[in-house]
Amino acid sequence: MPAKKQRPRRKSASKSKVYDMALIQRGARLRRSPFFDSTLKAGCKSYTVYNHTFLPSYYDDPVTEYWHLLKHVALWDVAVERNVEIRGPDGLDFMQLLTPRDLEKCRVGQGKYVLITDDAGGILNDPVLLRLEENRFWIALADSDILLWAKGVARGSGLDVTISEPDASPLQVQGPKSKALMADLFGEKVTALPYYFFTPTELDGIPVLVTRTGWTAEVGYELYLLDASRGEDLWNAVMKAGKPYNIRPTGPSDIRRIEAGILNYGADMTMENNPYEVDLGRLVDLDKSSDFIGRAALQRIKDEGPKRKLAGIEISGEPIGFNMTKWPVERRGRPIGRVTSAIYSPRLKKNIGYAIVPSEHADLGNELIVLHPDGPRTAVIVKKPFIDPGKEIPKS
Amino acid sequence: MPAKKQRPRRKSASKSKVYDMALIQRGARLRRSPFFDSTLKAGCKSYTVYNHTFLPSYYDDPVTEYWHLLKHVALWDVAVERNVEIRGPDGLDFMQLLTPRDLEKCRVGQGKYVLITDDAGGILNDPVLLRLEENRFWIALADSDILLWAKGVARGSGLDVTISEPDASPLQVQGPKSKALMADLFGEKVTALPYYFFTPTELDGIPVLVTRTGWTAEVGYELYLLDASRGEDLWNAVMKAGKPYNIRPTGPSDIRRIEAGILNYGADMTMENNPYEVDLGRLVDLDKSSDFIGRAALQRIKDEGPKRKLAGIEISGEPIGFNMTKWPVERRGRPIGRVTSAIYSPRLKKNIGYAIVPSEHADLGNELIVLHPDGPRTAVIVKKPFIDPGKEIPKS
Numbered sequence: 001m002p003a004k005k006q007r008p009r010r011k012s013a014s015k016s017k018v019y020d021m022a023l024i025q026r027g028a029r030l031r032r033s034p035f036f037d038s039t040l041k042a043g044c045k046s047y048t049v050y051n052h053t054f055l056p057s058y059y060d061d062p063v064t065e066y067w068h069l070l071k072h073v074a075l076w077d078v079a080v081e082r083n084v085e086i087r088g089p090d091g092l093d094f095m096q097l098l099t100p101r102d103l104e105k106c107r108v109g110q111g112k113y114v115l116i117t118d119d120a121g122g123i124l125n126d127p128v129l130l131r132l133e134e135n136r137f138w139i140a141l142a143d144s145d146i147l148l149w150a151k152g153v154a155r156g157s158g159l160d161v162t163i164s165e166p167d168a169s170p171l172q173v174q175g176p177k178s179k180a181l182m183a184d185l186f187g188e189k190v191t192a193l194p195y196y197f198f199t200p201t202e203l204d205g206i207p208v209l210v211t212r213t214g215w216t217a218e219v220g221y222e223l224y225l226l227d228a229s230r231g232e233d234l235w236n237a238v239m240k241a242g243k244p245y246n247i248r249p250t251g252p253s254d255i256r257r258i259e260a261g262i263l264n265y266g267a268d269m270t271m272e273n274n275p276y277e278v279d280l281g282r283l284v285d286l287d288k289s290s291d292f293i294g295r296a297a298l299q300r301i302k303d304e305g306p307k308r309k310l311a312g313i314e315i316s317g318e319p320i321g322f323n324m325t326k327w328p329v330e331r332r333g334r335p336i337g338r339v340t341s342a343i344y345s346p347r348l349k350k351n352i353g354y355a356i357v358p359s360e361h362a363d364l365g366n367e368l369i370v371l372h373p374d375g376p377r378t379a380v381i382v383k384k385p386f387i388d389p390g391k392e393i394p395k396s
Numbered sequence: 397m398p399a400k401k402q403r404p405r406r407k408s409a410s411k412s413k414v415y416d417m418a419l420i421q422r423g424a425r426l427r428r429s430p431f432f433d434s435t436l437k438a439g440c441k442s443y444t445v446y447n448h449t450f451l452p453s454y455y456d457d458p459v460t461e462y463w464h465l466l467k468h469v470a471l472w473d474v475a476v477e478r479n480v481e482i483r484g485p486d487g488l489d490f491m492q493l494l495t496p497r498d499l500e501k502c503r504v505g506q507g508k509y510v511l512i513t514d515d516a517g518g519i520l521n522d523p524v525l526l527r528l529e530e531n532r533f534w535i536a537l538a539d540s541d542i543l544l545w546a547k548g549v550a551r552g553s554g555l556d557v558t559i560s561e562p563d564a565s566p567l568q569v570q571g572p573k574s575k576a577l578m579a580d581l582f583g584e585k586v587t588a589l590p591y592y593f594f595t596p597t598e599l600d601g602i603p604v605l606v607t608r609t610g611w612t613a614e615v616g617y618e619l620y621l622l623d624a625s626r627g628e629d630l631w632n633a634v635m636k637a638g639k640p641y642n643i644r645p646t647g648p649s650d651i652r653r654i655e656a657g658i659l660n661y662g663a664d665m666t667m668e669n670n671p672y673e674v675d676l677g678r679l680v681d682l683d684k685s686s687d688f689i690g691r692a693a694l695q696r697i698k699d700e701g702p703k704r705k706l707a708g709i710e711i712s713g714e715p716i717g718f719n720m721t722k723w724p725v726e727r728r729g730r731p732i733g734r735v736t737s738a739i740y741s742p743r744l745k746k747n748i749g750y751a752i753v754p755s756e757h758a759d760l761g762n763e764l765i766v767l768h769p770d771g772p773r774t775a776v777i778v779k780k781p782f783i784d785p786g787k788e789i790p791k792s
Contacts, residue, residue: 023419028719028720029661048445143425148541151548152551153548155553341423
């Protein structure tokens with residue numbers, strides 16, 4: 001199917017020298033991360049809003065930032081992942097209530113990617129959970145007020161817990177050279193961490209907690225700053241130590257996360273979706289001994305099979321820009337679903353993404369029509385992830 | 397105290413012809429209002445994010461928009477005020493549980509400005525509530541996920557309620573000519589509405605609910621669109637009918653709302669504030685017969701007196717731009733609080749705003765120092781509101 005050649009949408013933004021905050025903010029309603037001033041000084045060209053807080057989107061062309069992440073090391077202010085702390089005598093029981101994942105399998109010092117579900121099995125959030133103590137947890141949130149959900153649930157739960165927002169602001173350090181940088185900064189204490197484990201440590205007297213996690217499927221770490229007044233100090237220390245590794249600040253790499261099959265809450269899943277339809281059934285332990293919110297609904301959905309599926313898709317034609325709306329999807333002339341994320345992968349030289357469609361239309365190889373704003377395009381359902389994390393991949 | 401002359405911050409933005417959505421958005425994570433395309437076509441120059449949804453900030457210089465609101469009629473897309481519906485056999489009891497205001501005093505067909513508080517008496521939101529039926533309510537939210545709070549609280553409450561987000565998208569029509577416009581569109585059914593009352597009606601077959609409410613202290617209405625697919629139709633119908641009244645789309649007028657003493661959730665109050673310290677004690681009915689969340693804490697705070705107060709302030713010197721951060725406030729050389737909102741009022745020819753300070757420093761007439769980004773300025777504590785709604789005011 002023919003398609004018009006697209007110009008990248010953010011060209012004009014990339015050219016501007018100084019970001020005018022009035023373009024996104026009026027007044028002091030929104031929150032600033034402890035790294036905010038550093039991101040401005042570093043030339044951040046655009047911010048979005050996430051958990052009522054500014055999230056740097058990009059400093060340079062996203063394709064340039066993508067290649068940098070694949071080859072070097074990228075620094076990303078992700079303090080918008082506000083944490084919620086669950087603690088108290090019933091901390092474990094309450095955390096078990098909040099998530100379908102069985103936390104008996106999570107040791108102190110270990111993290112897990114978890115879902116927070118409601119009574120209908122709908123996904124309210126998909127945080128990274130850290131088990132700090134037997135009965136003390138942090139969950140680093142996607143964009144929804146789980147602080148309010150957890151406080152509301154706790155009221156009538158009969159469990160003895162305290163729920164709060166701790167002083168913890170994650171900074172992602174991702175890319176193949178991140179391990180050498182961590183070695184220079186923290187030594188083996190950090191580089192020996194298995195995937196999803198973490199350790200408290202410090203850098204020049206700045207308290208941090210380092211996790212072996214990230215949103216890139218590259219080797220990477222998150223540094224949780226534990227003293228919001230030291231944001232600039234931590235940023236500068238990491239930038240300085242990263243110089244030999246060609247570190248640079250970037251935004252999130254949507255190209256890389258889509259290649260890896262990683263989902264973005266709000267786009268690829270919302271409260272309207274259950275874990276089974278977005279291929280996250282592995283995060284639901286229906287047989288766990290403690291009760292959890294959504295169990296009955298999730299058992300039923302599993303038994304019946306999900307009605308929809310989030311399928312991987314390849315979209316034909318010229319390189320597309322990142323989808324800014326959920327493009328309609330048709331099959332055999334009928335509307336059946338929506339594209340949730342789509343982007344051009346410079347490595348695969350393909351347009352890739354996800355579409356949510358009825359399960360009966362979700363077979364691999366099925367042909368779809370995507371109603372791109374510039375005209376319809378054929379698409380085909382393919383396997384996710386588009387690039388296996390384990391596979392040797394040409395880097396340029 | 398001398399102060400540098402300030403240039404308005406948003407000049408460069410106002411000059412740009414087309415708003416580049418990539419400046420605030422990457423991907424389809426954020427929601428669009430049913431009026432979004434209309435606001436883009438109408439030349440909206442800037443959006444912010446509110447309840448995960450784009451909120452138009454301005455189409456022209458905010459001072460121009462302010463004078464327009466005072467003299468004519470302004471149309472503001474405020475569909476970001478997402479509604480939560482509470483309904484079911486125990487709808488009234490549950491709504492009473494959520495708010496300190498006594499809803500026995502709210503008739504069906506009537507609305508109320510209410511607070512949602514947590515167990516510590518902290519303010520979680522300040523919505524406009526509509527009582528649709530004996531046991532059915534909508535609350536039009538400020539920027540926090542009260543849908544999650546309400547669902548969480550309902551779980552353990554033992555009350556029989558259903559909580560959801562209805563298809564309801566408010567559009568504000570505000571200004572002295574709004575009443576004549578409402579008369580043309582809907583007749584006396586709407587123009588006879590007392591303040592805070594509402595009525596369901598329709599316009600060219602588009603279902604709407606019209607309320608006598610607003611965020612301006614001018615005469616004004618909100619049209620709740622009840623069918624999200626008809627956003628453009630409603631927008632066009634109102635714009636067409638408003639032509640004789642010189643209607644134009646604008647953003648929220650922060651100048652006007654600060655003059656009127658109206659608070660902005662997230663800036664002037666957060667979960668950290670209780671109603672008494674932000675002068676909203678009138679929304680707390682401690683003697684109401686039904687129980688509500690926060691009662692014990694609020695009783696204690698009232699008995700002891702609030703420790704802090706949100707004071708009205710006038711800031712000396714040249715006209716200031718809208719504060720983008722919460723500027724520090726000092727008294728007698730010591731840091732004591734923060735400016736939460738501050739702006740230049742072209743009518744009063746003064747810099748006005750609010751500062752949260754310890755109660756012992758909050759007396760009228762007290763002198764403060766505001767640490768403006770361009771240098772310190774003297775300020776004085778004054779009465780709020782800065783302009784009484786009832787007072788005859790020169791309009792230019």
